[in-house]
Amino acid sequence: MPPATNLTSVLSRNASDPLRAWHLFSRLSISPSPPVITLSSISFLTRLLSRSNHLPQLESLRLLLLSLPSLSPSVSLLHLSLTLCSLSLLSPALSCFLSLRSHSPSVVPPLRLYSSLLHLSLKFDRPELVELIYKDMVMSGVKPDTFTYNIFMKHLCDSGQLEHARFMFDKMPQRNCPPNEHTFGILVNGYCRFGRSMEAMKIFYMMEQFRVSMNLVICNSLIWGLCKEEKIDEAEKLVDRMRKEGLFPNVVTFNCRITALCKAGKVLEAYSIFRDMQEDQEMGLPRPNQVTYDIMLDGFCKEGLVEEASALVSSMKSNGFFRRVESYNRWLKGLVKNGRLLEAQNLLVEMTKQGVEPNIYSYNIVIDGLCKAGMVFYARSVLNLMRKGRMEPDIVTYTTLIQGYCLKGNASAAGMVLEEMCKHGYFANNFTCNILLQSLLKEGNIYEADRLLEKMNAKGYGLDIITCNIVIDGLCKNGKLDKAIEIVDSMWQYGSAALGVLGNLYLGLVDNSKNNRKCQPDKFTYSIIISALCAAGRFTEAKKKLVEMVGRGISVDSLVYDIFIHSFCKNGKVSSALKVLREMGRNGCNPSLRTYNFLIWGLQNKSQTNEIVNLMAEMREQGILPDIISYNNLIRAFCEQQEVVSKALPLFEEMLQNGIAPNVTTFIVLIKGFFHVPDFDMAKELFDTALSTCGQRQALYSFMCGEFHNCGNFSEALKMLEVAIEKGFSVEKFPYISLLNELCNKEKVDEALHLINSMFDKGLLFDPAAFIPVIDGLNKRGSRIEANKLSENMMHMATELEASSHRLSLNNDRQERLKEKASAEGSWRALLHRDDGSGVALKVLKRVQKGWGQRGIPNPRMRKSDLIDWEPTG
Incomplete structure (x- = not known):
C-alpha cells in the first residue's frame, strides 16, 4: 500500500x-x-x-x-x-x-x-x-501566559470571586504577562455583572496604561453595567468618549440605554431615542433590531401605555419583527397586564392564522389573566382552544385555574379542577392544596377546611408553617381571632398538631414536639395576629404580642411596626403612630420608606403639612429619600389648603430635580388644585404635560372631563369625552349622562345623537339611561324613525349590561359598579317607566322580547365532603 x-x-x-x-x-x-x-x-x-x-x-x-x-x-x-x-x-x-x-x-x-x-x-x-493540572504545569516548569491567566480570571469572575480575579490581574505584569483586550473584557464584564460598575470603570481607564485599545464589546459591557445601576450620566460620558475616539456606538449600545430608561420608568424618553434610531439617518444612528423592539414593547406594557404599545406592534409587523412566538408572548403579557383580555384572546387566534404556533406559555399567560380578572368561564374556553391545537395543559395551567376559582370564592369548582389534574397524572402539592385551603377559609367553610387539612396530613404532604399561617389568617378573617391566638400559643408545644383545636381528631393525636423541625410560629404568624388585633381595636393585646415575639427570640423588623403605624393612622391616631416611630428607634429597628409613607399619609389626612415637611427632612437625615408616594401626599396636602401655587408647584419642581418622575396621581392632584384656585389655563397646561409624560391615559381624560363639568364648562367637558370615545376608552367614569342631558336641554339634539351613536358604534358599555334624554328630544321634534332606532339600541345595550358578567371586556369591580348603577334610583328603568306623556316607555317596552338576567351560567358543584380524588390516574 x-x-x-x-x-x-x-x-x-x-x-x-x-x-x-x-x-x-x-x-x-x-x-x-x-x-x-x-x-x-x-x-x-x-x-x-x-x-x-x-x-x-x-x-x-x-x-x-x-x-x-x-x-x-x-x-x-x-x-x-x-x-x-x-x-x-x-x-x-x-x-x-x-x-x-x-x-x-x-x-x-x-x-x-x-x-x-x-x-x-x-x-x-x-x-x-x-x-491537578496547574500543579503539574508548575512542576514541569511551564510558565502561564496571558491566555492562561484569562482562563483563570474568567472562572473567578463567573463565580463572583472578583477580588481574587483582581489580585491575579495585578500580578500579571510582574510575571511578564501583560493583560490584553480579552483580559480587560473579562474583568469589566465580571464587575458589571455583579453590580460594581464604578470599579469596572477604574479597570477600563487602566487600558491606556497598558496600551490596549478600547473596543466596542468592552464599552458596551460597561455601558450595560452603568445603565443597569442607573448611572446614566456616567454612561453618557462614556458614549461621548467613544465618539471622540472614533468608536461609534452600535445597536447594542443603544439597547443598553433604552433598557435602563425603561427600567427607570422613563419609557417616553426611551421611545424618543428609539424614534431617532428609526428616522434620523443623517446622524448615522444604528437601526433598531429585534431586541430594540422587544425592549420598547416591554417598556410600554409595563407602564400601561397600551395605545403606544399597539402602534409599536403595528410597526413591528410592517418591519418584519413580529414573527416569533416570543414577540407574541410579550404582547400577550402586556395586553393581559393592562386588562385588554378580549384582545389577548383574539391574539391567540391571530397567532395560529399567521403560522406562529402558540406554546404552553402563550396559553398560560391568557388563562392567568382571565382567572385573575375573575373570568374563569372564559379561561376554560382558552383551555379548550389549547386542546384543539393538540396541546395538553400542564401543572401551571391547572394551578392557575384552581387559583381562579378560589379568587371567585368557588372552592368546590377548584376542587373539581384539582381532581381533573390528578386524573391527568399531575400530583397535587402543598402549594396547590394551600391555595384551596385559603379559598375555603375565605368562604368561611371551616368544616371543609378541616377535612382538607386531614387529607393533606394523611397523604404526607406535611403541614408546614405556610399552611398554619393560612389557617390562622382565615380564622382571624372569620371572626375567630381568639381561636387563632389559641392555636398560635399551642404551636410552641405541639407544632402543626395545634391545628387539631379546630376539631380534627386525627391532627389532635399528632405531637411533633420532639421533632427538631417542628412547625413553630414565625414573624409572619405574629404579624397576622397583631394585624387582626389592631383591626379589632385591641391595641394593648397587640402590643403584648409584640413583646412576646421579642421574648421568643423572633426578630422584629419595620414590617411589624408598620402594622401598628398604619392601624393608628387609619383610626386617626397619628400621635400614637409617631410614638411607635420613636419606639422603633429606641429598639434599634430602622424605619423604612414604607414606614414614613404611612405616617405622611396619616398626617395628610389631618392636613398637618408642617409636620409632613419635618418628617421628610427626618427621612433624609436617616438616608431615606422620599419617593413618588411621599411627594404625592405632601402635594395633595398643600393643594387641599389652597397653597397650590406657593408650595405645591415648587414641590413638584423639586421632585423633578431629584429625578423622581411624576405619575398620573401627581398630575391629577395638581390639576385639581388649579381648578379650585381657579386657574384653568394652568390646569390645561399641566394636563398637556401629563399626556406627554404619562401617555394617553383614560384616567387623565375622565378626570379633566369631570372637573370641567363640575365648574360648568360643558364645552370643554364634551371635548374630553369625544376624544376618549375616539380612543376607545371606557366612559364609565365620565359624566356622559349629564352632558347628554345638557345638550338636549339646549336643543342640541343632533350633537347628543352623534355623541351617543359614537359611544354605541365603538362598542362601549354604558348605562342605558343615557339614551332617554336623546330619545325624548327626537320624539319632541318629530324624528320618530331615529327615536325608534335609538330605542332598539337602548334595548341592545340593556341586554349587554345584563350579560356583562360574561363579557371579556369587563372585570369584577366594573361588573359590580354597573349592576349597582342599573339598580340605583333614577336608573334607566326608572326613567323608562315614568308617566310624562312622552310615549317613550310604551315604544320601548313593545320591543322587549326577553326577560332580563336570563343568561346566567350554572355554577359547577361538587359532592359535599368529597373535595379531591388524590391519586393521579393518568
Whole structure:
C-alpha cells in the first residue's frame, strides 16, 4: 500500500461508517507490513469517532497508539490530547494527557495543552482537575501566559470571586504577562455583572496604561453595567468618549440605554431615542433590531401605555419583527397586564392564522389573566382552544385555574379542577392544596377546611408553617381571632398538631414536639395576629404580642411596626403612630420608606403639612429619600389648603430635580388644585404635560372631563369625552349622562345623537339611561324613525349590561359598579317607566322580547365532603 496518503484516503472513503473506519485502522496498524501512520490520519479518525460519540473506541485508540513501535507514543499521545481538547472531550483528553505524563515523564507538554485542559476543566465545573493540572504545569516548569491567566480570571469572575480575579490581574505584569483586550473584557464584564460598575470603570481607564485599545464589546459591557445601576450620566460620558475616539456606538449600545430608561420608568424618553434610531439617518444612528423592539414593547406594557404599545406592534409587523412566538408572548403579557383580555384572546387566534404556533406559555399567560380578572368561564374556553391545537395543559395551567376559582370564592369548582389534574397524572402539592385551603377559609367553610387539612396530613404532604399561617389568617378573617391566638400559643408545644383545636381528631393525636423541625410560629404568624388585633381595636393585646415575639427570640423588623403605624393612622391616631416611630428607634429597628409613607399619609389626612415637611427632612437625615408616594401626599396636602401655587408647584419642581418622575396621581392632584384656585389655563397646561409624560391615559381624560363639568364648562367637558370615545376608552367614569342631558336641554339634539351613536358604534358599555334624554328630544321634534332606532339600541345595550358578567371586556369591580348603577334610583328603568306623556316607555317596552338576567351560567358543584380524588390516574 502506498504510504500515508492512502491510509487517510481509506479512512475517508469509510467516513459514513465510523466503526468500520476504526476496524480498518486498527487491523492495518498491526498488520505485518503496516502503512505509515501520520498525525493527520490520527486526527481524522479521532474527529470521525467523536462526531458519532464512539468514546470507547477513542479509549482503544489511545491504547493502540501506546503499543505501536512505528510511531513515537509521546508525539502521538500529545497530538491526540490536543485534538480531543479541540473537540471539548475532557475525559478522553485527560486520559491521554495522563498516559503521556506516565509513559514519557521527561517530555514537557506545551502550554497550549495545559491551557486547553484548564479551560475544559473550568467549563465542565471540575475544579479538582484545575488544581491537578496547574500543579503539574508548575512542576514541569511551564510558565502561564496571558491566555492562561484569562482562563483563570474568567472562572473567578463567573463565580463572583472578583477580588481574587483582581489580585491575579495585578500580578500579571510582574510575571511578564501583560493583560490584553480579552483580559480587560473579562474583568469589566465580571464587575458589571455583579453590580460594581464604578470599579469596572477604574479597570477600563487602566487600558491606556497598558496600551490596549478600547473596543466596542468592552464599552458596551460597561455601558450595560452603568445603565443597569442607573448611572446614566456616567454612561453618557462614556458614549461621548467613544465618539471622540472614533468608536461609534452600535445597536447594542443603544439597547443598553433604552433598557435602563425603561427600567427607570422613563419609557417616553426611551421611545424618543428609539424614534431617532428609526428616522434620523443623517446622524448615522444604528437601526433598531429585534431586541430594540422587544425592549420598547416591554417598556410600554409595563407602564400601561397600551395605545403606544399597539402602534409599536403595528410597526413591528410592517418591519418584519413580529414573527416569533416570543414577540407574541410579550404582547400577550402586556395586553393581559393592562386588562385588554378580549384582545389577548383574539391574539391567540391571530397567532395560529399567521403560522406562529402558540406554546404552553402563550396559553398560560391568557388563562392567568382571565382567572385573575375573575373570568374563569372564559379561561376554560382558552383551555379548550389549547386542546384543539393538540396541546395538553400542564401543572401551571391547572394551578392557575384552581387559583381562579378560589379568587371567585368557588372552592368546590377548584376542587373539581384539582381532581381533573390528578386524573391527568399531575400530583397535587402543598402549594396547590394551600391555595384551596385559603379559598375555603375565605368562604368561611371551616368544616371543609378541616377535612382538607386531614387529607393533606394523611397523604404526607406535611403541614408546614405556610399552611398554619393560612389557617390562622382565615380564622382571624372569620371572626375567630381568639381561636387563632389559641392555636398560635399551642404551636410552641405541639407544632402543626395545634391545628387539631379546630376539631380534627386525627391532627389532635399528632405531637411533633420532639421533632427538631417542628412547625413553630414565625414573624409572619405574629404579624397576622397583631394585624387582626389592631383591626379589632385591641391595641394593648397587640402590643403584648409584640413583646412576646421579642421574648421568643423572633426578630422584629419595620414590617411589624408598620402594622401598628398604619392601624393608628387609619383610626386617626397619628400621635400614637409617631410614638411607635420613636419606639422603633429606641429598639434599634430602622424605619423604612414604607414606614414614613404611612405616617405622611396619616398626617395628610389631618392636613398637618408642617409636620409632613419635618418628617421628610427626618427621612433624609436617616438616608431615606422620599419617593413618588411621599411627594404625592405632601402635594395633595398643600393643594387641599389652597397653597397650590406657593408650595405645591415648587414641590413638584423639586421632585423633578431629584429625578423622581411624576405619575398620573401627581398630575391629577395638581390639576385639581388649579381648578379650585381657579386657574384653568394652568390646569390645561399641566394636563398637556401629563399626556406627554404619562401617555394617553383614560384616567387623565375622565378626570379633566369631570372637573370641567363640575365648574360648568360643558364645552370643554364634551371635548374630553369625544376624544376618549375616539380612543376607545371606557366612559364609565365620565359624566356622559349629564352632558347628554345638557345638550338636549339646549336643543342640541343632533350633537347628543352623534355623541351617543359614537359611544354605541365603538362598542362601549354604558348605562342605558343615557339614551332617554336623546330619545325624548327626537320624539319632541318629530324624528320618530331615529327615536325608534335609538330605542332598539337602548334595548341592545340593556341586554349587554345584563350579560356583562360574561363579557371579556369587563372585570369584577366594573361588573359590580354597573349592576349597582342599573339598580340605583333614577336608573334607566326608572326613567323608562315614568308617566310624562312622552310615549317613550310604551315604544320601548313593545320591543322587549326577553326577560332580563336570563343568561346566567350554572355554577359547577361538587359532592359535599368529597373535595379531591388524590391519586393521579393518568
